[in-house]
Amino acid sequence: MPAGWGTPGVPVPRWLNRCGRVAGLPILGHVIGDEFETVLAAAQGGSGEAFSRLWRDGNPALLRYLRVMVPGAAEDVAAETWVQVVRGLTAFRGDEQAWRGWLFTTARRRAFDERRRRMRRPVTSLAEVAPDRLPVCQDAADVAIEHLATRSVMALVAGLPAMQAEVILLRVVAGLDNETVARLTGRSPGAVRVAAHRGLRRLAQILAETGVTL
Amino acid sequence: MPNFPWLSSQDAPETGDASLAALLAGAEPAEGLAPGLQPLADALATLTARPASDELAGEAAALAEFQNRVGVPVPVSRSRHRRHPLLTPLLSVRAAAVAAVAALSLGGFATAAFAGALPAPAQQFAHHTFGAPADDGGQPTGTHPSSATTTPGGPDATGPAAFGLCTAWAHAKAHGTPSQQAVAFRNLAAAAGGASNVAAYCAAVPHPRASSSHTAHPTGPPASHPTPHATGKPSSHP
Numbered sequence: 001m002p003a004g005w006g007t008p009g010v011p012v013p014r015w016l017n018r019c020g021r022v023a024g025l026p027i028l029g030h031v032i033g034d035e036f037e038t039v040l041a042a043a044q045g046g047s048g049e050a051f052s053r054l055w056r057d058g059n060p061a062l063l064r065y066l067r068v069m070v071p072g073a074a075e076d077v078a079a080e081t082w083v084q085v086v087r088g089l090t091a092f093r094g095d096e097q098a099w100r101g102w103l104f105t106t107a108r109r110r111a112f113d114e115r116r117r118r119m120r121r122p123v124t125s126l127a128e129v130a131p132d133r134l135p136v137c138q139d140a141a142d143v144a145i146e147h148l149a150t151r152s153v154m155a156l157v158a159g160l161p162a163m164q165a166e167v168i169l170l171r172v173v174a175g176l177d178n179e180t181v182a183r184l185t186g187r188s189p190g191a192v193r194v195a196a197h198r199g200l201r202r203l204a205q206i207l208a209e210t211g212v213t214l
Numbered sequence: 215m216p217n218f219p220w221l222s223s224q225d226a227p228e229t230g231d232a233s234l235a236a237l238l239a240g241a242e243p244a245e246g247l248a249p250g251l252q253p254l255a256d257a258l259a260t261l262t263a264r265p266a267s268d269e270l271a272g273e274a275a276a277l278a279e280f281q282n283r284v285g286v287p288v289p290v291s292r293s294r295h296r297r298h299p300l301l302t303p304l305l306s307v308r309a310a311a312v313a314a315v316a317a318l319s320l321g322g323f324a325t326a327a328f329a330g331a332l333p334a335p336a337q338q339f340a341h342h343t344f345g346a347p348a349d350d351g352g353q354p355t356g357t358h359p360s361s362a363t364t365t366p367g368g369p370d371a372t373g374p375a376a377f378g379l380c381t382a383w384a385h386a387k388a389h390g391t392p393s394q395q396a397v398a399f400r401n402l403a404a405a406a407g408g409a410s411n412v413a414a415y416c417a418a419v420p421h422p423r424a425s426s427s428h429t430a431h432p433t434g435p436p437a438s439h440p441t442p443h444a445t446g447k448p449s450s451h452p
Contacts, residue, residue: 196238
């Protein structure tokens, strides 16, 4: 695990908590809700505005998931995901939960493809691969303070065991329910629940160890 | 490893699990949040913070892909002179213009815009309003393939309806909002020999009554530039 915030002895800056509070007010707009059917139908009928709505609703969550799954390749894999989704768009049937499930299933497959590609290619240096995994330090000036906090928490999540990290992201960031995550990851709902809870407890522990207080 | 009594399995595991389940579902725990879990709740809230501008940066590319695939329906070989049922009663020149404005779409325009296939001023307009590629003089003009092939229905763009269609197209361009594709514009592009030629084609179409020539693209103010999410500054600073 890369050294950084969250490892014993490295304190989490106090602003993380303050930013966490401020950033906590508006959430990832990942629930279109009652309008979903209308928006989907319009997009399937060719409406660019409707598609943009779906895209803006889904892409930030996709990126956050992918930054942990395939650091350094998140944007590329996200773009590939949308290409595939656009291709299958008119054939899709389902509610918003099913839509998000499909989106993230597609993203997950692309992510695993990317990992396999990487295994076959010469390993790039850690300095290139790591930036998405490390807490953002070097390029802090480039990132808005609010988003810095998000990236930092993502880095903490990335430090968890792989399944725990993925399950937490799919539940919290992707907004998928337990059943959908189980289907997506090919595990039982019970196993998913256990992994999620373990991951959260571990996160709580890390945050407490590093002295984050209110 | 420090001991966290509220998390230990000896003490009320159901309560702990219930809180965690609530947090995972993005909800308030029913019995309230244990103080020790507040940092975790904050961290999860941070994970779901509103999108930053870099997370919304790829929209134009995705939209272009969408327009290429879903925005253009599959061409069906039917007689070109078969009129669209909705527009059949309205096929006087003026009525066609009104109908076309009402049923407006910029599907063909937007597709051409993203393919970089518009004439320079129109390309820059598309670039500024909805993020299509900027006009690059050296780019090969790819005329959009399917809109130039046989398409069913709609006002015949080679006939007297051409002026009405051109007026509608120019009106749509001035307001710059991409929306659903209308049959009429596909015929305009087909008659003009490609989406990129529509401007030139329309410039050559004479006004059916007046002797004065009518330019096909009145310059209107561009639509407001779509802004990314304002990230702003948080109320507290480090």
